[in-house]
Amino acid sequence: DKNSRGWKLKRGVIEAINELINDIDHCHSQIADQALEHIHQ
Template sequence: MPDAAAIPHTSSSGGDSEGKSTSADKSSRSRKLKHDVIEAVNELIQDIGTCHEQIAEQAV
C-alpha cells in the first residue's frame, strides 16, 4: 500500500513542473485562439451587415 501512495506522489511532482510550462503554453494558445475567433466573428458580423444592406437595396 505505501508503494502505491509513493508512485502517484512522484508522478504528480514530475507532472507539476511539466504541467506549469504546459499550462503556460496552453494559456498562450488559448489567448491566440480566442483572439482569432473574436476577429473571425467580427468579420462575419460585418459581412452579414453588408449582405443585409445589399438585400435591402434590391428589395426597394
C-alpha cells in the same frame, strides 16, 4: 506546459473574436443583398 496551453487558448479566443468581428462588419452588405431578393418576391 501550463503557460504554453494558456497562450494557445488565448490565441484561439482572439482568432474567434476576430472572425466574429469580421462577420459583423460584413453582415450588413449580405443582408442588403438578400433583402432585395425578398422584397421583389
